[in-house]
Amino acid sequence: xxxxxxxxxxxxxxxxxxxxxxFGDVWVNFKRWNLKAVRNPFVLVVSLVxxxxxxVLFTEVFGNVAGGAVNQGIPGISYETYLVPAIAIQxxxxxxxxxxIGLVNDIENGMFEKVLVxxxxxxxxxxxxxxxxxxxxxxxxxxxxxxxxFLGAEVVxxxxxxxxxxxxxxxxSLWFVAFSNALAILTRDQESTIIGANLLQFxxxxxxxxxxxLAALPGWIQTFARINPVTYGVDAARSLMVDQDVMTVIxxxxxxxxxxxxxxxxxxxxxxxLLFGGIAVYLLSRASSSDVQ
Amino acid sequence: MENQSELSKDGHRPDxxxxxxxxxxxxxxxxxxxxLVYSDGTAAIQGVDMQVPEGExxxxxxxxxxxxxxxxxxxxxxxxxxxxxxxxxxFDVRTEARKIRQTIGYMAQETSIDPELTAEENIKFAxxxxxxxxxxxxxxxxxxxxxxxxxxxxxxxxxxxxxxxxKRLDAATALVHRPPLVFLDEPTTGLDPKARNRLWEYFxxxxxxxxxxFLTTQxxxxxxxxxxxxxxxxxxxxxxxxSPADLKREVGGEVLDVELEGGPEVRAEAARIAREFDAFAxxxxxxxxxxxxxxxxxxxxxxxDLMVAFRDxxxxxxxxxxxxxxxxxxxxxxxxxxxxxxxxxxxxxxASE
Numbered sequence: 001x002x003x004x005x006x007x008x009x010x011x012x013x014x015x016x017x018x019x020x021x022x023f024g025d026v027w028v029n030f031k032r033w034n035l036k037a038v039r040n041p042f043v044l045v046v047s048l049v050x051x052x053x054x055x056v057l058f059t060e061v062f063g064n065v066a067g068g069a070v071n072q073g074i075p076g077i078s079y080e081t082y083l084v085p086a087i088a089i090q091x092x093x094x095x096x097x098x099x100x101i102g103l104v105n106d107i108e109n110g111m112f113e114k115v116l117v118x119x120x121x122x123x124x125x126x127x128x129x130x131x132x133x134x135x136x137x138x139x140x141x142x143x144x145x146x147x148x149x150f151l152g153a154e155v156v157x158x159x160x161x162x163x164x165x166x167x168x169x170x171x172x173s174l175w176f177v178a179f180s181n182a183l184a185i186l187t188r189d190q191e192s193t194i195i196g197a198n199l200l201q202f203x204x205x206x207x208x209x210x211x212x213x214l215a216a217l218p219g220w221i222q223t224f225a226r227i228n229p230v231t232y233g234v235d236a237a238r239s240l241m242v243d244q245d246v247m248t249v250i251x252x253x254x255x256x257x258x259x260x261x262x263x264x265x266x267x268x269x270x271x272x273x274l275l276f277g278g279i280a281v282y283l284l285s286r287a288s289s290s291d292v293q
Numbered sequence: 294m295e296n297q298s299e300l301s302k303d304g305h306r307p308d309x310x311x312x313x314x315x316x317x318x319x320x321x322x323x324x325x326x327x328x329l330v331y332s333d334g335t336a337a338i339q340g341v342d343m344q345v346p347e348g349e350x351x352x353x354x355x356x357x358x359x360x361x362x363x364x365x366x367x368x369x370x371x372x373x374x375x376x377x378x379x380x381x382x383x384f385d386v387r388t389e390a391r392k393i394r395q396t397i398g399y400m401a402q403e404t405s406i407d408p409e410l411t412a413e414e415n416i417k418f419a420x421x422x423x424x425x426x427x428x429x430x431x432x433x434x435x436x437x438x439x440x441x442x443x444x445x446x447x448x449x450x451x452x453x454x455x456x457x458x459x460k461r462l463d464a465a466t467a468l469v470h471r472p473p474l475v476f477l478d479e480p481t482t483g484l485d486p487k488a489r490n491r492l493w494e495y496f497x498x499x500x501x502x503x504x505x506x507f508l509t510t511q512x513x514x515x516x517x518x519x520x521x522x523x524x525x526x527x528x529x530x531x532x533x534x535x536s537p538a539d540l541k542r543e544v545g546g547e548v549l550d551v552e553l554e555g556g557p558e559v560r561a562e563a564a565r566i567a568r569e570f571d572a573f574a575x576x577x578x579x580x581x582x583x584x585x586x587x588x589x590x591x592x593x594x595x596x597x598d599l600m601v602a603f604r605d606x607x608x609x610x611x612x613x614x615x616x617x618x619x620x621x622x623x624x625x626x627x628x629x630x631x632x633x634x635x636x637x638x639x640x641x642x643x644a645s646e
Contacts, residue, residue, distance in 0.1 A: 020424045024424075025422075028418070028421040028422055031421075032407070032410075032418050035409075035410065035414065036407070036409045036410070039409045039410070039450070040409055109405065109406070109407065109408060110401055110403050110404065110405025110406070111405060111406070111407050113371065113401055113405060114399075114401065114405040114466075115422065116371060117369055117370070117371065117394055117397075117399045118394060118419075118422040118423055119391050119394040119395045119422075119423065119424070120422050290370055290371055290372050290373040290390070291373055292329060292330070292331055292332060292372055292373060292375060293331065293332050
């Protein structure tokens, strides 16, 4: 057994940890999750394919029929324009599910524990991961907006409005990101997380103002839609899309015009994000704590 | 290994100065009356005391469920002790966890690598996670890839690797920051003999370069091959401690294995004869699957006389063998039962490929 002598030329002082700032740790994890997303285009594509199918099929199949119903609420609007904000929210929903799946995979392949043994700041670890997911969601919503324009939809508020729609989509995605992470920690099982999150996806989308105006839907759906986060996300995004207050479930007159449709939705989404985010942070810190369970 | 000479120049010398204990004969691990009780009341560790000096290759031996992984997780700051004090590299596990994390390498029992990243990317991520300075990362990555012989597959995704390759990659990621102390939790479980021997070779190499290694294993041969010193843990308590040679000496003498024709009653009869045999006054006699085993200082001298006694009692001896005790015998002597695990097939031990 050789004991290390003092004369060995190891660069000891320079060897100290250098990149241990909070943002350094965020960046390290942000890079890893982006790399994984690029490596695994399946996840990227799957969370885009379904919304794209919806966008194309709904506009082509229901466009003529639904156009009438839609026009009663917002005169002169095409079904494409009506649908695009809803699909943007759908993308946010579908992509948010993959956040929990990523966490479950990390738990299953040991990376979760491996990261806990590193000196990285644990908050930074999860901030970095979530930032990578939000970044991906922004790109996916941008793709949907581009496709919508190609199909004939119109963003009345222009480029700024488009950025706004992406921002609303991100705000919307965060509560579901938190929800899917909570599911991931509670089930610690990939299938359960996917099924649990996916089961919610369709009821949430259809029992809202996403595909048709609430006025055209049965009473019980209207009731459910009032407590459905999708309604708030879609109405806020749609208000930006058409540059009118089309928020159907909260009436405010704090501003003139469009912002009356956007701000209440955004506030509701921020509230939801804080609520679900708080639960997810609690569960995550419990799962990564060294307290004996 | 063609790169050994180059590696031993500087490759994986641990960064000893980062441990608070640095003094030449410091303690890498100091444990005083450690207890850990899970919330369901299971007392996984019950009053463990131990010290591991810097530079030692220390083995923690025990059957499944004995508390090995729980103990190693306490040392790696993944679990907080219920009571007792634990200092790792001079730092307290409760109050200085982050400093411990900076100065240890940890290889979990389950292989922990990101299957979607390549071998190189896995090591690079570990470099970044441990804050290896940017300018040293590329060099460190290539050093480690060659240490674990994964240079040729550096750009392949880890999911394509065999179990042994994944383990080697996992080991490499635990070494990026040149930790003075490395924890290996059953690193060779489930590997074939060839892969196991190869890993052993790497562990010896980093230990030779000064890294303290704390290894858990349920394989007696592994502990015997690698470790300077061992502790045997059973039901959360350390039941024996010492070098493999010390522990074998404690068994008391040499072991005479006798194979007998016939069933349990024949073995019982043979055991009775052996116990009453004058020359084996302080012998330990145990029934085995095929016969009996007698452990005594005088086993070599009087073994043949015992055979004669068996023949006189009309027992048929089908085979016998006198050998020095193994750690299997140690375990048997301590616990009264055989270690509950399949024997590992070590092949040519100690040889590198």
